[in-house]
Amino acid sequence: MILEGKRFDVEHALTLYALSYVTIPAEGLYDSNGVKQFSDVTKKCHIYIVGFVPKMELLDITLEGQSLRMFFRALGKVYELPWKMDEGVGLVRKDEQWFLSKDGMLASPPPLDRCTVRLNRKFGTGKFLVKYIGQAYGKDGSRSALDRLMKHEKLQEIAIKGVPEGYRFQVLMLAIAPVNQVVTIFNPRAEDDSQSEKRIGQGLDKLFGTSEKERVALYEAALIRYFLPTFNREFSDSFASTNLKILQDCYEKDFSAVSAEINFDDFPFSLYSESVIPKEAHLAFFDLHEDQARKVFFAGA
Incomplete structure (x- = not known):
């Protein structure tokens, strides 16, 4: 059981989660007008994940009655995605683009982001192979993941090593929830129940004393240890010295986990790696009660 074998009767776990995200093809990083439309979110994103996802190509759209069908191709396979239209909606082709028409007005068909979400849930076409995880913060949070990616030599090195045929190089930027969330467990089976009051106080210190910079470093460390991405293992400097110092400081906070x-409602990908199977939602959980587990997690290796 989860409560057995724990030393103290009051244990604290720090929970971190992504609040929002932006995802674009890697080449889109250099489209200043394109990324500008996401600036309200990207300026809050300090975590980034890069990897490979299957290319998605729209082949055709048909409309029979109220049944709209969109046909896509990914990795050599064709997928059909149906949509129900309102009565009286027509389909027209203009300037090599598809439009829906009704009462003389034109509108776009369902957008690609909605299509990719449905395609992934139905057919698993959005499998995102995680190759590298990193972060950017700066002294006061002024440096975003986008700022880092624009000048990222590792990103260029991964691209040079080659993107598999049929895939595209994709970037996912994550904004972490700007609040501390500590889960406290009162354990009646604890080996030591003499420090309850002290450890409750420590929990409050963690709740109010863990900075955003520390949360970013801990979130990055947890994801790296969870996915074990190929290029994080190949690059010996996956953790910068400043990040190592932050992690070592966090070691003293005595988190039990x-x-x-x-976990997003309309997420277009199923993230995975050589160590983790594809899933739409992921929880990287680390029990740090044992001293050896704590040393491994906070070592940055």
Whole structure:
């Protein structure tokens, strides 16, 4: 049981989760007008994940009665995505683009982001192979993941090593919830019940004393240890010296557990790696009660 074998009768776990995200093809990083439309979110994103996702190509759209069908191709397979239209809606082709028409007005068909969500849930076409995880923060949070990615030599090195045929190089930027969330467990089976009051106070210190910079470093560390991305293992400097110092400081906070979550309602991907199976939602949970587990997690290796 989860409560057995724990030393103290009051245990604290720090829970971290992504609040919002922006995802674009890697080449889109250099489209200043394109990324500008997401600036309200990207300026809050300090975590980034890069990897490979299957290319999605729209082949055709048909309309029979109220049944709109969109046909896509990914990795050589064709997928059909149906939509129900209102009565009286027509389909027209203009300037090599598809439009829906009604009462003389034109509108776009269902957008690609909605299509990719449905395609992934129905057919699993959005499998995102995580190759590298990083972060950017700066001294006061002024440096975003986008700022880092624009000058990222590792990103260029991954691209040079080659993107598999049929895939595109994709970037996912995450904004972590700007609040501390500590889960406190009162354990009647604890080995030591003499420090309850002290450890409750420590929990409050963690709740109010863990900075955003520390949360970013812990979230990154948890995701790296969870996915074990190929290029984080290849690059010996995956953790910068400043991040190592932050992690080492967090070691003293005596967390019993740390978790990092990625879970969005309309997420177009199923993230995975060589160590983790594809899933739409992920919870990277680390039990740090044992001293050896704490040393491994906070070592940055």
